[in-house]
Amino acid sequence: xxxxxxxxxxxxxxxxxxxxxxxxxxxxxxxxxxxxxxxxxxxxxxxxxxxxxxxxxxxxxxxxxxxxxxxxxxxxxxxxxxxxxxxxxxxxxxxxxxxxxxxxxxxxxxxxxxxxxxxxxxxxxxxxxxxxxxxxxxxxxxxxxxxxxxxxxxxxxxxxxxxxxxxxxxxxxxxxxxxxxxxxxxxxxxxxxxxxxxxxxxxxxxxxxxxxxxxxxxxxxxxxxxxxxxxxxxxxxxxxxxxxxxxxxxxxxxxxxxxxxxxxxxxxxxxxxxxxxxxxxxxxxxxxxxxxxxxxxxxxxxxxxxxxxxxxxxxxxxxxxxxxxxxxxxxxxxxxxxxxxxxxxxxx
Numbered sequence: 001x002x003x004x005x006x007x008x009x010x011x012x013x014x015x016x017x018x019x020x021x022x023x024x025x026x027x028x029x030x031x032x033x034x035x036x037x038x039x040x041x042x043x044x045x046x047x048x049x050x051x052x053x054x055x056x057x058x059x060x061x062x063x064x065x066x067x068x069x070x071x072x073x074x075x076x077x078x079x080x081x082x083x084x085x086x087x088x089x090x091x092x093x094x095x096x097x098x099x100x101x102x103x104x105x106x107x108x109x110x111x112x113x114x115x116x117x118x119x120x121x122x123x124x125x126x127x128x129x130x131x132x133x134x135x136x137x138x139x140x141x142x143x144x145x146x147x148x149x150x151x152x153x154x155x156x157x158x159x160x161x162x163x164x165x166x167x168x169x170x171x172x173x174x175x176x177x178x179x180x181x182x183x184x185x186x187x188x189x190x191x192x193x194x195x196x197x198x199x200x201x202x203x204x205x206x207x208x209x210x211x212x213x214x215x216x217x218x219x220x221x222x223x224x225x226x227x228x229x230x231x232x233x234x235x236x237x238x239x240x241x242x243x244x245x246x247x248x249x250x251x252x253x254x255x256x257x258x259x260x261x262x263x264x265x266x267x268x269x270x271x272x273x274x275x276x277x278x279x280x281x282x283x284x285x286x287x288x289x290x291x292x293x294x295x296x297x298x299x300x301x302x303x304x305x306x307x308x309x310x311x312x313x314x315x316x317x318x319x320x321x322x323x324x325x326x327x328x329x330x331x332x333x334x335x336x337x338x339x340x341x342x343x344x345x346x347x348x
Contacts (some may be wrong), residue, residue: 004045013041025120063098064088064308065123069130071109072103077226077252079280080297088127095309097124107136114140118147125149125312127304130155131197144284150304150312155319157197162317164304168198169205170249171293176209178327179245183336184273188218188243190232190253193319199249201273208246218243222253231252233260234273237272244272244336251280254290258332269334279328288331295325 002125003033004194006024010017015069023038024027030038066088068074074080092099097211100123104110114137117123125148126347141149141161151158154165179187189206192199195327203219210217220236229252236243237260254276261268268274268288275281278292300322 004042008045009038009042012045013214045047047314058149060312061121062096062126063100063123064092064305065100065102065114065126066129067102067113067126068101068105068112069105069107071105075103076223078224079251079282079287080278083280084301087298087303088296088305090302091305091309101173111137111140114147118145125271125308127152127308128158128161129153129194132195133200134159134345135195148308152304153197154201160317162307162311162315163319164322165319166295166298166300166322167324167347168202171277171327172202172205173209173291174327175247176206176213178329179247179273179275179333180213180215181275182245182334184243184245185215185336186218186241186243186245187215188220188236188246190222190229190236190246190257191219192222192224193248194221199271202249214260222249224250224253226252226256230256230260231328233257234264237261237266238265243272245275247275247277249277251276251278251290251292254292255282255286258286258290268332271337273333273336275327275333277325279325283330286332291330291333292328293325294328295323297325 006017007021010020011205013020015030015038019030020038021027023035024042029212040270048345066085085101088099089262095126100117101111104113106297112140118125125145128149128151130152131151135157138158138161140146141151141158149161151163153163155163156166187210189203191203194200206219207217218236229248232253233246233256236246246257248257254274258268258274261272261274266272274290276290278297281290283290283292303320303322311317
């Protein structure tokens with residue numbers, strides 16, 4: 001059986017395809033009686049109504065949205081989002097909801113997509129990621145007609161919106177303390193995109209913790225991609241005074257950093273220690289296995305989805321902390337060159 005089209009509905013209703021489009025998408029341009037007649041004909045023909053038409057009848061879209069403002073290629077190597085989406089899907093499947101995922105080039109395109117989704121009734125709520133300081137999306141998320149939303153990030157970055165977050169600052173501080181017990185005093189961080197709020201939070205915690213212990217901190221900017229992770233690592237390790245340890249903002253950059261160290265003839269961890277963020281299976285497949293900040297990202301995604309359904313159901317905006325990443329010590333970290341380590345955690 002062929003798919004019913006707008007032209008089929010227009011023919012049976014005796015109107016133009018434009019009028020059908022107006023009716024199905026809830027736009028002005030047709031009378032209310034004509035709109036009702038078009039929707040009735042569409043239903044009788046077996047048309048699978050657009051989410052806008054569902055919204056006109058008071059039905060939900062039975063879908064939630066997630067927009068990623070980044071290059072589509074990143075999904076090919078960013079294990080975080082694959083695990084995160086898997087967790088969201090676990091909750092959606094039980095409720096027979098769908099996930100509408102869209103990748104866009106920038107924040108402007110992301111905000112335009114939210115407006116379109118809201119106007120067309122495409123989704124019942126949205127998961128918002130990568131909050132920034134002074135995020136321009138917040139005004140949309142707090143407007144009286146805003147879609148129910150959950151922001152994945154620190155509540156300081158998204159006041160008055162439901163947030164689910166991890167204590168990245170605490171995780172960074174734990175990593176720095178651990179490296180200091182191994183004798184490291186010059187420690188670098190290969191960061192992600194500087195405009196992301198969680199990257200800034202990690203930056204501040206890193207600088208503060210290293211300074212508090214009398215060490216030297218270095219931050220090299222990257223964008224979470226393997227190419228920039230490799231370039232940042234090469235710059236750090238070929239400097240006149242290279243760091244003896246590097247903390248990476250994701251697993252992919254840490255893996256490329258490990259490769260760069262090998263190419264330069266450096267031993268890991270004898271010459272340089274490496275810590276990854278996001279403890280994916282790749283960290284255990286590397287040689288040596290990567291010490292990593294481990295977090296159950298799938299459970300994180302499921303937690304976010306549950307909170308979104310609460311918002312869709314009318315719950316007030318709240319902040320919820322998820323499990324803080326835990327340092328998993330493996331073969332990529334060791335004593336700083338010519339230094340004697342002390343036990344970690346320190347004995348009291």
